[in-house]
Amino acid sequence: MSLITPTRHKGSQKGGARRAENxxxxxxxxxxxxxxxxxxxKFGHVLGLFGPNTRLENPHCEGIFDPATRSxxxxxxxxxxxxxxxxxxxKGNLSRSEPSWLARQINARKAAGKYMTSEEIREKRRAERKxxxxxxxxxxxxxxxxxxAAFAEGREAGPAFIPSGATWKPxxxxxxxxxxxxxxxxxxxxxxxxxxxxxxxxxxxxxxxxFFLIWNLDCxxxxxxxxxxxxxxRETWQTFQDVHCIPPGLPVYAHRFDNPFLVNYAAYxxxxxxxxxxxxxxxxxxxxxxxxxxxxxxxxxxxxVVIPVYEDPADKxxxxxxxxxxxxxxxxxxxxxxxxxxxxxxTLILTYVTIPAQSxxxxxxxxxxxxxAHYSVRDVVLRRFIPARMRx
Amino acid sequence: xxxxxxxxxxxxxxxxxxxxxxxxxxxxxxDQGPDWTKIPGLNVARPVxxxxxxxxxxxxxxxxxxxxxxxxxxxxxxMLEALKATRTISHKxxxxxxxYPQLKRAHVTVARGIxxxxxxxxxxxxxxxxxxxxxxxxxxxxLPEEALYLVERGxxxxxxxxxxxxxxTVHLDDMEGVPMSVQQAYAEMIGADELTLERYEVYAYLRRxxxxxxxxxxxxxxxxxxxxxxxxxxxxxxxxNRLLNTVTSFLSxxxxxxxxxxxxxxPICFSRWLHYNMSNKSLFKSLRxxxxxxxxxxxxxxxxxxxxxxxxIFYNLYKPSTPFKKTAPPLPDFSVVIxxxxxxxxxxxxxxxxxxGELPELPPPAPRKRMSFAQQKQASASAPQSKQTAPQGPAxxxxxxxxSLAWIWPLPQTNENAKSPAxxxxxxxxxxxxxxxxVVAAVDAGTISxxxxxxxxxxxxxxx
Numbered sequence: 001m002s003l004i005t006p007t008r009h010k011g012s013q014k015g016g017a018r019r020a021e022n023x024x025x026x027x028x029x030x031x032x033x034x035x036x037x038x039x040x041x042k043f044g045h046v047l048g049l050f051g052p053n054t055r056l057e058n059p060h061c062e063g064i065f066d067p068a069t070r071s072x073x074x075x076x077x078x079x080x081x082x083x084x085x086x087x088x089x090x091k092g093n094l095s096r097s098e099p100s101w102l103a104r105q106i107n108a109r110k111a112a113g114k115y116m117t118s119e120e121i122r123e124k125r126r127a128e129r130k131x132x133x134x135x136x137x138x139x140x141x142x143x144x145x146x147x148x149a150a151f152a153e154g155r156e157a158g159p160a161f162i163p164s165g166a167t168w169k170p171x172x173x174x175x176x177x178x179x180x181x182x183x184x185x186x187x188x189x190x191x192x193x194x195x196x197x198x199x200x201x202x203x204x205x206x207x208x209x210x211f212f213l214i215w216n217l218d219c220x221x222x223x224x225x226x227x228x229x230x231x232x233x234r235e236t237w238q239t240f241q242d243v244h245c246i247p248p249g250l251p252v253y254a255h256r257f258d259n260p261f262l263v264n265y266a267a268y269x270x271x272x273x274x275x276x277x278x279x280x281x282x283x284x285x286x287x288x289x290x291x292x293x294x295x296x297x298x299x300x301x302x303x304x305v306v307i308p309v310y311e312d313p314a315d316k317x318x319x320x321x322x323x324x325x326x327x328x329x330x331x332x333x334x335x336x337x338x339x340x341x342x343x344x345x346x347t348l349i350l351t352y353v354t355i356p357a358q359s360x361x362x363x364x365x366x367x368x369x370x371x372x373a374h375y376s377v378r379d380v381v382l383r384r385f386i387p388a389r390m391r392x
Numbered sequence: 393x394x395x396x397x398x399x400x401x402x403x404x405x406x407x408x409x410x411x412x413x414x415x416x417x418x419x420x421x422x423d424q425g426p427d428w429t430k431i432p433g434l435n436v437a438r439p440v441x442x443x444x445x446x447x448x449x450x451x452x453x454x455x456x457x458x459x460x461x462x463x464x465x466x467x468x469x470x471m472l473e474a475l476k477a478t479r480t481i482s483h484k485x486x487x488x489x490x491x492y493p494q495l496k497r498a499h500v501t502v503a504r505g506i507x508x509x510x511x512x513x514x515x516x517x518x519x520x521x522x523x524x525x526x527x528x529x530x531x532x533x534x535l536p537e538e539a540l541y542l543v544e545r546g547x548x549x550x551x552x553x554x555x556x557x558x559x560x561t562v563h564l565d566d567m568e569g570v571p572m573s574v575q576q577a578y579a580e581m582i583g584a585d586e587l588t589l590e591r592y593e594v595y596a597y598l599r600r601x602x603x604x605x606x607x608x609x610x611x612x613x614x615x616x617x618x619x620x621x622x623x624x625x626x627x628x629x630x631x632x633n634r635l636l637n638t639v640t641s642f643l644s645x646x647x648x649x650x651x652x653x654x655x656x657x658x659p660i661c662f663s664r665w666l667h668y669n670m671s672n673k674s675l676f677k678s679l680r681x682x683x684x685x686x687x688x689x690x691x692x693x694x695x696x697x698x699x700x701x702x703x704x705i706f707y708n709l710y711k712p713s714t715p716f717k718k719t720a721p722p723l724p725d726f727s728v729v730i731x732x733x734x735x736x737x738x739x740x741x742x743x744x745x746x747x748x749g750e751l752p753e754l755p756p757p758a759p760r761k762r763m764s765f766a767q768q769k770q771a772s773a774s775a776p777q778s779k780q781t782a783p784q785g786p787a788x789x790x791x792x793x794x795x796s797l798a799w800i801w802p803l804p805q806t807n808e809n810a811k812s813p814a815x816x817x818x819x820x821x822x823x824x825x826x827x828x829x830x831v832v833a834a835v836d837a838g839t840i841s842x843x844x845x846x847x848x849x850x851x852x853x854x855x856x
Contacts, residue, residue: 382845
């Protein structure tokens with residue numbers, strides 16, 4: 001089956017086995033794991049209902065704060081796997097999503113990977129799609145030329161066969177058109193027989209993801225980049241906000257509720273607390289994407305645009321930050337985003353985050369996360385209304 | 393063969409209803425132009441009109457091959473022929489009305505055709521008699537947009553009262569006025585009684601599709617209005633529900649007192665002995681401590697001297713299948729706001745909240761019943777009879793808290809639930825439609841884009 005059509009079969013052996021495996025690997029929605037040891041007696045079972053048996057496992061991961069990229073790097077491979085597998089936090093910096101660079105290099109060496117990583121699947125799919133388009137264009141040109149010839153002679157042209165996504169099969173010869181990986185292999189083989197492979201990839205967490213893990217679940221420790229000392233929660237809170245204040249220390253940045261970190265954190269926390277897996281949405285012109293269980297299970301259902309709303313217009317005038325989407329969109333831009341997401345079957349959600357007015361809420365609250373209680377998050381679902389279709 | 397010559401009608405063709413959700417957002421047929429070969433307008437003997445074919449991707453490299461040029465010419469001439477034909481209407485089926493510029497209404501003197509079952513309203517006006525005694529008579533009057541729509545369609549002649557001496561013409565000797573041309577009708581009626589060109593365009597577009605369109609705010613006291621929306625009635629909380637509510641809130645407060653109030657540096661605490669936050673479900677529940685949703689007050693300051701917002705519901709929309717009675721209109725199916733896309737920006741959250749405040753809550757969408765093929769055939773055969781019973785089907789389901797307690801206290805089983813008791817309700821249809829819906833029509837120099845803004849219900853359907 002070619003990769004260019006999304007697979008619709010639901011009951012195949014391969015799909016079922018992979019799904020069962022995914023269910024096992026990605027069984028925990030958060031890095032904290034609750035384990036209830038099996039009760040051995042009926043009495044123990046009764047006690048188990050009241051819970052003293054449930055244990056909490058905290059993986060205590062470690063990461064380094066990087067101000068240049070405004071992210072937290074987790075270089076320890078075990079920690080990055082835990083964070084990815086339990087909740088889909090972060091993104092490998094050399095990969096599409098899961099840190100799979102090492103696996104890809106090993107596959108490339110062996111040149112016979114049993115399970116292709118997602119990057120390899122993507123490359124294969126793109127190559128097949130390119131081939132399909134070339135075949136289709138050639139078939140269309142041929143049919144047009146034949147119709148032209150038939151018209152010139154005054155007769156009807158015969159039916160032409162134009163391959164569609166469902167009928168096209170990848171030719172074995174099209175393997176040659178794949179990018180020059182075989183060539184690379186040979187050169188790399190020679191070089192790497194000497195060097196063992198070292199994993200140079202790290203998992204990158206956004207500031208919002210990192211703060212969520214530190215503050216709520218207490219399962220991540222962030223190290224200072226210069227001293228490599230663990231940062232306290234107060235230091236982290238202050239640093240994550242200061243990273244948006246460039247150059248640092250200017251008085252205009254003090255006591256601002258509209259720090260981009262705070263606004264984005266309010267939206268991130270809202271969706272995470274409802275159980276959704278939240279990832280970045282730059283690919284679809286939006287801010288966030290919501291997955292029901294995770295990217296490996298199903299495509300994202302919702303695309304979120306975070307719109308900050310100032311309670312006091314004077315705050316907006318005096319703001320040193322240029323918050324994106326703070327000015328109302330034009331209808332053409334809204335239509336654009338809606339159309340892009342409708343093409344990929346995602347529903348667009350506008351999430352309004354209200355920023356408290358400095359006249360109403362004291363700025364002292366900014367010293368602790370208590371200020372987050374004054375932001376409020378509302379969502380609005382945006383869809384097209386087609387009167388011709390909604391008649392019945 | 394004769395399908396091509398059928399008159400276009402407003403009744404929808406029966407369609408298979410699967411996969412509607414995905415198609416709703418795609419542009420599809422509606423954005424393609426009219427099929428010129430299917431419009432009846434040719435009075436002369438019909439030439440062979442070719443069927444609509446596949447569009448070629450691009451012209452051939454040699455530039456306009458013979459076949460391509462031939463096909464193009466054929467389609468173009470079909471379009472021009474269809475446009476050239478004169479539109480006619482029999483004088484027995486045309487209506488007549490008189491336009492009164494001071495009243496901004498058209499008084500219908502001769503009403504023919506089916507239009508008036510959904511258009512116009514009756515107004516009592518005093519008519520001065522020659523003897524001086526005034527008689528109050530009820531007469532049919534049309535709003536400017538209704539009159540203009542009928543004139544543009546060619547179904548009505550509009551007259552203007554005049555003092556000039558009139559000749560008597562055949563068939564028209566009882567008209568007292570001079571006929572208005574379509575251009576004059578446009579000039580007079582656009583601008584009358586809050587009718588802008590954008591509003592008229594939306595009105596005409598929706599009417600042409602078959603909807604019934606009425607104004608939400610009555611422009612005069614005699615204009616019939618639908619009954620007010622039912623106020624939001626939460627599912628009646630039974631004694632047990634309220635008891636459980638108080639017990640859980642008491643427990644959470646107790647724990648909070650025990651742990652000394654919410655510590656903002658450690659908002660989530662785990663207590664193994666009290667079994668507090670010891671499962672994923674309860675952990676996610678305690679994570680939801682930040683304010684969210686529409687119940688939280690919105691503190692956005694509004695400038696008191698700001699001009700009134702253009703975001704007000706203007707039209708009530710009724711689907712063609714809804715039984716509509718002019719004197720007692722039912723509750724509208726959709727509420728439409730019309731804005732000019734070039735001058736008015738997107739609605740702010742304050743404006744949206746105001747709009748949502750006026751609208752009723754929609755019932756959650758009925759789950760799609762999975763039927764076997766035999767059952768589907770049977771259902772489609774008996775569909776026309778069961779259309780009336782369908783609107784009463786999905787009862788208002790009790791919302792989140794009551795449903796989350798269903799594992800202790802099972803919900804009363806309705807007929808639909810009895811068939812599939814083990815299947816949990818799918819949250820996605822409800823998440824994608826939202827709780828309340830307003831339709832905003834953004835008109836950009838003639839092109840109308842409709843958007844549905846729905847109030848999100850994410851807080852009521854947590855994923856964990």
